[in-house]
Amino acid sequence: MLRSALRLHKSIASPMASAIRTARLHAVPQLxxxxxxxxxxxxxxxALKIIYEDQQTGLVNRLNELIAGTPYEEKAFYEVIMDSARSLNEAQIFNNASQAWNNDFFLRSLSSKPSPISDAISKRLADSFGSVEVFKREFTTNALGLFGSGFTWLVxxxxxxxxxxxTYNAGSPHHRRRMQRQDETATDQDFASQAQNPYSGVSKYSAPPKLVANNSYVPILCVSMWEHAYLTDYGTTREGRQKYLxxxxxxxxxxxxxxxxxRSNGF
Known part of the structure; x- marks a missing residue:
């Protein structure tokens, strides 16, 4: 399973982490x-300039300002996220690091000449969602129902x-205390009712609302639903966001x- 592999590969938790593992200050890696x-x-x-050059650079520069002269200077990027997630006093460090990680993960999923979906991935998606088509439909529904800024994930x-x-704002699927979900206080009955509403952002394929002590998830794919990701090319309407997805x-x-x-190469 991915979970055991994640524990073995925390030090190379993303291309961003591995690319800057030995750097004293973090830098935005090349795409x-x-x-x-x-x-x-x-x-x-x-649009890509806004996401990658403006937003991403701003996040990493601000993170470097926040961690200057602290033990975080020597930590890998993923370690900064996980360690700062444990302290509400380090929310700014977490927010900047987590948002930069999320953006990087999103952008590295993309290509103008993408490889097609393999039989192996199709089978994994079918095992969980019934079919690839159902997965895409439900993923899109969750993303359209995300009210405000955040990310929709396959985990x-x-x-x-x-x-x-x-997840909302800079919420991370890696740590249960910092997923920043809007449904954390929902009951099972609330969740079941929301799952029937196509505009709620949840479905029967969504992660359950209650976060118990050991809740965390391994990210596979995400899309940014921050306004700066789609506003330039698609505007603000639901139809524009549908086209974006x-x-x-x-x-x-x-x-x-x-x-x-x-987990052939880690992430």
Whole structure:
């Protein structure tokens, strides 16, 4: 299962973590494509510049300011997230580090010439959702129902199932105290009722609302639903966000997703 592999690979928890493991101050890693080319058809060069150059650089620069002269300077990026998540007094450190990690994870899932979905990934999705088509439909429904800024995730739970999860603002699926979910106080009855509402952002395939002590998830795929990700190219309407999500699935590089699922290269 992914969970045991995650424990073995915490020090290389993302391309961002491995790329800057030995750096004293963190830096924004290079993407596998150029900003000037964009990621067609999802992101124009102008939109990608906002996400990668403006937003990402700002987050990492602010993080470096916050951790200067502290033990966090010597930690890998993933370790900064997990250690700061344990203290409410370090919320700014966590928010900047987690948001930068989320953005990096999102952008590395994309390609203008993506690899198609493999039979192995299709089977994993079908085992959890019934079919790839149902997964895409439910993922899109969750993303459209996310009210405000955040990310929609495909994650693996502790039982090895693939489920959907919405996090808000800089919420992270890695730590139960910092998922920043809107449904944390929901009851099972509330959740069941919400799952019948196509605009609620939850479905029967969503991670359960109650976060017990050992709740955390292994991320597989995510889409940014922050306004700066889609505003430039799609505007603010629901129809625009629907088009954004349609184009997202046209640019998902399934070879990257497969590496994450089967942990051949870590993430």
């Amino acid at each position: 596998p494509y150029t900003v000037n080319s964009g990621v067609a058809p999802l992101l124009s060069p102008a 693996e739970d502790q039982d090895g199932r693939l489920v959907l999860l919405n 349609d184009n997202f699935f046209q640019t998902v590089d399934w070879s990257v997703v497969e590496d994450r699922v089967f």
